[in-house]
Amino acid sequence: MFKRLPGDEARNLVSTTPDTAIVFRPAVVKTPAIITFIIYIWRFLSALVRATWRHPVAVAVPVALGVAWYWYGWPVAASLSGTVAMALASWAFLDRPSFARLVGYRLLAWWRLVWIYRRHWQPVMIVSGLGRHIRGRDYLPRLGKVTCTSWADMVTVRMLKGQAVKDWADRTDHLAHGFGAKSCRVALSHAGRLTLTFPRSDPLASPLPALPIPDEPTVGPVEIGKDEDGRPWRLKVHGTHVLVAGATGAGKGSIIWSVIRSLLPAADAGLVELWALDPKLMELSYGRALFGSRYAATPEECAGLLDEAVCVMQKRAARFAGLQRSHTPTVVDPFVLVVVDEVAFLTAYQSDRQLRQRISAALATLTTQGRAVGVGVMAALQDPRKEVMNIRNLFPDKIALRLDESEQVDMVLGDGARDRGALADRISPVPELGAGVGYVRLEASPEPVRVRAAYVSDHDIRAMVDAYAQRGEAA
Structure with missing residues (x-):
C-alpha cells in the first residue's frame, strides 16, 4: 500500500485498521564535521x-x-x-562638537547596534509580524547601518522581498516599544531599503524665544523656528501658499507672527505688503498698525480685501503675460502676503451664504493663480475637515500643529503622513511643551518634518509696532 523509502520507517501506529494514519520520520543526513568546521570558519x-x-x-x-x-x-x-x-x-x-561628530556618535552607534538593535532584532521582527518563522527557520529583514545624531538613531533596513513601506508604517508603535524609543518614523531611502528614526531625546521640548528681526530685507525662505535636528526652520512664503492647522492653543499665532516678524525689513523697504484678515479680532489686531489700511475684521471687510487682492493679481497677470513666468519682488510689484487668521469662520461658519461663496471663490482664485505673480496666502484654521475648508489641497505647503484626532493628520498633511511618523495628535497640550510644535510637509518633499516655531510675545509685538508701524500707516 505504501512504498517504502530508503531510511524511512513507520512510527506511532495507532491501530492495524486500513485507514490508520501512518507517520513517517524523514531520514537524518549527518553532515561531516569538516564541512561544519569550514562553514563556521568562513x-x-x-x-x-x-x-x-x-x-x-x-x-x-x-x-x-x-x-x-x-x-x-x-x-x-x-x-x-x-x-x-x-x-x-x-x-x-x-572641541566637544568635533569629538562627538567624529568619535562620540560613532562609538554610540556601534554600542546601540550591538546592545539594542541586533540583540532585540529577531524577537521584535517576529512579534511585530515583519519577520516570518516558517518550518523552523526565521526569515528576517536585514539590519544595516546605525547612525547616531545628537537626538536620534537612524537605522537602515533592507526589507524582505514582497514587503511594502506600508507594512512598516503600520507597525511603528511595535518598533518604537520594541527598541525602547518613544516613537518611530519610517522613510524610504532606496528601493527595498528603509530608514527608521528612533528619537532618544526631544530637542524641541523647550520653548524658543522670538528670533531677531533680520538685518537685511528678504522674501526668501524666512527663519521662524528650529527643526528637530537642530537646524534653523526656514519657511518658504514667496512663490507658494501655506496652510496652518491646529487646535486651540496649539501655537498658530507663533507661526503667523514669526513670519510677519521676518518680513518686516522687506516690508519697510517696499518689497513686501502684508494684508491681514482677522475675523476673530484677537490675534492680528494686536499689531494692527503694521498693516495700515490693509487690515480687515468683519466678514464684509474681509471679502472686500480679498477681492482687492484678486484685482491686484489679475492686473499683474495681464502685465506679465508673455514677458515673465515668475515673480521677482520690486518696489513697483511687491510680494503680497495675505494672512487669514481663522479661515473657517469665513468659509464655513459665515451665516451669509452669498458672502461665504464670495470669500471662498476669492481664496480659490488666489491659491490657484496667485503665486506666479507674487500673491501668496497664509491661512490658519482649527478644523481641517473638507466641509470646513474645501480648498485645503490648493495649499502646496502644509503645517500640522497639535490636532484633536489622528484622522485629522492625514487631512492636513496628506494620506499616510501619520503612518510615516507625523504624530500631531500626540503633541502635548501643555503650552510649555507643545505650543508651536508641529509637522511640516512641503511641496518639494512628501516626508513630514518635526519643527517648533519661535514664540512671539505681546512685548515683542509691541516692539515691532513701535519700530515698523510708520511704514504701515504710510501705506
Missing part, C-alpha cells in the same frame, strides 16, 4: 572582514595595542593606551 572570516570594513578605527585600536604588547611588552602597550585615552579626553574637552 562565517568568522566574513564577519571579521565586514567589521574591519565598517569599523576600521574600532578594529585598528586593539590590533595596534596587541602588536605593541607583542613586540615591546605590556608597559609600552599600557603607556600607549593611556596616551590615547588622555588625547581623546583632551580633544573632547577642547
